[in-house]
Amino acid sequence: MTATEARRAEVRAALIGAAEAAIAAHGLPGLRARDLAKTVGCALGAIYTAFPDLDALIQRVNLRTLAAFEGALGPEDRLAPLPDAGAATGELVRIGLAYLDFARANPLRWRALFQHQPQDGAPPPDWYLVEQARLFRFIEAPLRVLRPDLSPAACALLSRTLFSATHGIVILGLDARLMPLSHDVVRQQLETLIRAMAAGLSAADPGDAA
Amino acid sequence: MTATEARRAEVRAALIGAAEAAIAAHGLPGLRARDLAKTVGCALGAIYTAFPDLDALIQRVNLRTLAAFEGALGPEDRLAPLPDAGAATGELVRIGLAYLDFARANPLRWRALFQHQPQDGAPPPDWYLVEQARLFRFIEAPLRVLRPDLSPAACALLSRTLFSATHGIVILGLDARLMPLSHDVVRQQLETLIRAMAAGLSAADPGDAA
DNA sequence: CAAGGTGGTGAACGTTGTTCATAGAACGGG
């Protein structure tokens, strides 16, 4: 039994790797079941013994992308409390720029995180939300320094807002359809945005973000 | 000659209308060539006499969506110069909230604006960029009041940044995958963001946005 | 070693967008 299970696990891992390579090379439309089977060296139907469908496989790839970004964010000790508001603002800027850099370095894998939406309309699995929450801790840590008065729920909410604004800059800044922007210009715009928000948050009426 | 041209134009208009309805009802994947032909009452191949492919048809629908949003922004005289910085900030907030409201009211048509990317990799046609530029004038007008020192190019760039941040809030705020947020919470977060950026812009070193 | 069940196989299915030989309508000159 363990022999067949090991083979299944091996095929699963190989499929995830091949899918990641296909997405990194040609984007989400570059993920084709027949190509996967060919590169992995298994039958077409074998894919569906390892995963219910290609959507589940994409989710696995997306999880790895999130984990790769977490690695790019730096070691775990970045979550240690920061000394003052200035350091906290700097940390937020650092995270935002790391997000931009990661998106630029891995454009297709990063786009797949948002481009993909399961046609089933089903919510993402728990292990996916867990990884999301892990990443948001990196934003919430400096946020707690800037706004120690916020409840954990309000802090979580505000971190989503900060991330959303950053994400907007990155996703449209890397999209040549809207405007051709150089790397440096996007960097500067992003830094300006984050510093403006951090400044606004420190000075804000605590009731604002409730 | 005019008779056949009139018929062609009629079919074109009917196809755009049917495509818009299909996208509004079931999103971009709900646009199927055979369904279109059936609802319009023409043959399958007739679609390809009116448009080179379905991508071109989607672009026509997206143009109508942009025009509908422009209508929702209010009359043209909104572009008149504003008296002071406070009024300009209020106008930016109003535009941002209008964007949010439009996205909420027409979720699938609005998503199609960004979800769609032509596989050809070709740049969008000129008439599409023209409509985009028309919309950005609504942001640039109040921006000129807040930062009269900016060159037109810097103003255009800054308006893109402002829009991008707003867009990030809206697109992730309406997406239940990230966090289930109520309408009012998203509204408040968006208003906070825009006011923080407007305040940061007024106070900023003019060199920041060059 | 024979019998039974489990799991991989790849041909086949149902849907896509797009094309193309063909039938038919529109037009112009006799």
Added chain:
DNA sequence: CCCGTTCTATGAACAACGTTCACCACCTTG
């Protein structure tokens, strides 16, 4: 008014997709 020409709409056919399923081989077990 009619026939020859040209151009257009038609829908069956094509290629490619994700997914399924009857089959066959292998492994486990008595």
